Structure formats: structure tokens, C-alpha cells
Amino acid sequence: MPTRSPAKTTAAQTPALGRAETPIAFVQAIAAAYAARGMDPTTALRSAQIEPKLLRKPNARITATQMEVVSGASMQELDDEGLGWFGRRLPWGSYGMLVRASLTAPNLGVALKRWCRHHGLLTQDIDVQVHVQDGVAQLQLHEAHDLGIYREFCVVSVLRNALGVACWLTDSRIPLLCTTLQFAAPAHRASYRVLFDGPTAFDAPIHSLQFDAGYLSLPVRRDEAALQRMLQRALLLTVRPYRRDRLLVEKVRHTLAQHPEHSRNADDLATWLNLSTRTLHRQLKEEGASLQQLKDAVRRDLAIDLLHRSQRPLKQIAQAAGFQNEKSFIRAFKGWTGQTPDAFRRC
Incomplete structure (x- = not known):
């Protein structure tokens, strides 16, 4: 969702300052996007201090900071905030535009519906919807077609991005009751305890995040000035959990x-x-x-x-x-x- 250049890698962003828990499979998907466009990911990998040889190690892990940096650098080089997931590029600033469209909503329920509706204007490869039943809200993601090698990375990233935006808009940590995913459990399934709160069910009928519907009534607490500050490091909404519950x-x-x-x-x-x-x-x-x-x-x-x-x-x-x-x-x-x-x- 960023609209500005990601911060340059500094000593404060070195891998040593975080636990390596993000699966290398997500970086492999980024490398595949480069390959599909005849481009070289070396510069982006170097900016995040990721050794290219790690891409050949299926059990390798990187830190949240490394994931933030390599994603931001790749989005700029590819000019695609979708990182190859969709049939058309999402130019730099696309996800920031979605947040801005939700900023004036009176509460989270309205804001999320706007976010989902506007996401459908960016791409028709996936459809994201909000459903409520028996006091449980579901953020559902439907695939219009097979996303191929990008499937896991896309689904996880979009769901985490939407959740991060929801938390940021309400200044509240939204704990998940359950995460359901249609694909089979990957070899790095242990990483999902970090990627999502609560239990994760694979081979499920639908991709979804489920949480207490009470959060949908929380007021939107952010304004344009807060948005501009957030966009300095917007990827934090996706790679790191929000810490306060309201x-x-x-x-x-x-x-x-x-x-x-x-x-x-x-x-x-x-x-x-x-x-x-x-x-x-x-x-x-x-x-x-x-x-x-x-x-x-x-x-x-x-x-x-x-x-x-x-x-x-x-x-x-x-x-x-x-x-x-x-x-x-x-x-x-x-x-x-x-x-x-x-x-x-x-x-």
C-alpha cells in the first residue's frame, strides 16, 4: 500500500534485531515475479540482506524486517504492489488509495466494505468480502482463477494487509478467532502461528479471517495526517501485528x-x-x-x-x-x- 519510497536499510533494520520466522517461500514468489518480467531480484535481495542461496533452501526463514525491506524494494522495481499476483500490475500507491477511500467511514464495518469494494476495482483476480453471522465477522477472499505459484503469498498477504488496515484505522488489535485457507498445509505450516492469531485450518472450503463482529462497530480514529505518517512505512501493517485492543x-x-x-x-x-x-x-x-x-x-x-x-x-x-x-x-x-x-x- 505504500506511496513513498521505503526507508533505506539501516543498522536498525538488520536481521539480527528480529527472529527469522517468515518462510522463504514468500521471497521465492517475489523472485518468480522478477523472472516472469525478465528482471533480476539481486538488488532487492541485497537491500534486505538476503543471500540468494537462501532461495534454494526450502526451510529457510527471514525476519519481519527483511520481509518489509525486500517487499518494498521489489514493489518499486517492479512498479507493482501486487508483486506479480494479478493479471495486471498494481502501480505504486494502489493500496494507499484503498486506505484513503476508507478513511472517512464512520466505523470499521463501513470502512472494510469500502476497502473490499475498491479492491475489486484494482483487480478481478480475487474478490474480498465481509460477512457477518452469529456475532462472527468473516473477511473472505475468493479466487477468480488459479493464482499458481503466487497463490499462498497472495492470499496470506492480502488477508494480512486487510487486517492490518482494520487495526490501524481503529487503533486496535483485532485478535482472530480462526483463519481458514483453501490450500493444503505447506511444509512451513509452523510459521502460521506467527502469521495469524488463533488456529489456522488448511484444506478449508474458503479463505477467511474470522473475528468478533463487535470490532466492526469501532469508530475509525485516523485522519489524513495520520495516513501520511503511516505511509512512510505502510508495510508494517502487513508484516507486524498490531499491539493494542480497544x-x-x-x-x-x-x-x-x-x-x-x-x-x-x-x-x-x-x-x-x-x-x-x-x-x-x-x-x-x-x-x-x-x-x-x-x-x-x-x-x-x-x-x-x-x-x-x-x-x-x-x-x-x-x-x-x-x-x-x-x-x-x-x-x-x-x-x-x-x-x-x-x-x-x-x-
């Missing part, structure tokens, strides 16, 4: 806003969410939030909305936002916005 944060935020009767204290809220109080606090901390922060955010948003949409007295707004008195509400509101509620309302 699903519980959004569930707590929704409960605080829509079901205040279940959120008088942490114990009541945890019971409503079918969690222990200890687990609630721990998981929120892992997601980079706290219950008090979320309570403050919900109170702030409600107070701002009421100040904008109504002429209700401050005392009533304070009560609606969960404050015991007007004085504490004014003090909190000034801390949130730097203004008193009256001054904010006059703006």
Missing part, C-alpha cells in the same frame, strides 16, 4: 452512555459486561485506558451535547452528566475545555 474500551464507553444504571460503580459495570472487577480494570489498562478516564469522557461528551442542543439550566445538565452539584460540574468542565459551561455555550 474493543472493551468501546463497550465500556457505550455502556456508560446508554446504560448508566449499570455503571454506578466498577462492580456493577463489570457484572453487566460479564467480567470480574479485577479483569475489567486489567483489560482497560492493557488497552491504554482507565474506567475514570472513560467516565470523564462520556460525561464531557454528554455535557457538550446538552450545552449545544438545549437551553437547559446548568443544574439540570450537571445532574444529567452525573454530577452531584453544579459547582463540581463547572469545575470539571473547565478542566476539560478550559472554559466555563456558560462561556462554552456562548461560543
